[in-house]
Amino acid sequence: xxxxxxxxxxxxLGQDEAxxxxxxxxxxxxxxxxGGAQSVLFKVDETWTSEDQLTFNAKGLGRMITGTIxxxxxxxxxEATLPSVLAALAELISGxxxxxxxxxxxxxxxx
Numbered sequence: 452x453x454x455x456x457x458x459x460x461x462x463x464l465g466q467d468e469a470x471x472x473x474x475x476x477x478x479x480x481x482x483x484x485x486g487g488a489q490s491v492l493f494k495v496d497e498t499w500t501s502e503d504q505l506t507f508n509a510k511g512l513g514r515m516i517t518g519t520i521x522x523x524x525x526x527x528x529x530e531a532t533l534p535s536v537l538a539a540l541a542e543l544i545s546g547x548x549x550x551x552x553x554x555x556x557x558x559x560x561x562x
Contacts, residue, residue: 454538456545458529462556466524469556470503473522476555481509483547484516484531527556 496508503522518531
């Protein structure tokens with residue numbers, strides 16, 4: 452049975468910078484959603500349905516992961532529906548996505 456997971460990533464970058472980073476790094480987040488198996492995803496369709504929302508469909512091995520990434524001033528929300536084969540790994544996958552998302556949204560200090 453498919454399972455929907457929601458991941459909230461807090462940030463203090465401001466909405467514009469968070470949007471830029473998500474645009475530049477969405478593929479890394481989507482790779483983490485596949486469970487980290489790079490060969491699983493054969494085709495990813497990304498569509499910005501608004502300035503602050505990315506919808507995606509990731510297809511591979513006859514399975515599809517669908518979802519959205521919403522950018523807000525103080526957080527990013529990732530919502531994805533995992534197919535049955537990945538639903539059992541939802542907590543592990545959520546952890547990987549959260550780790551990758553935090554790296555992407557980490558505020559880097561200027562030296």
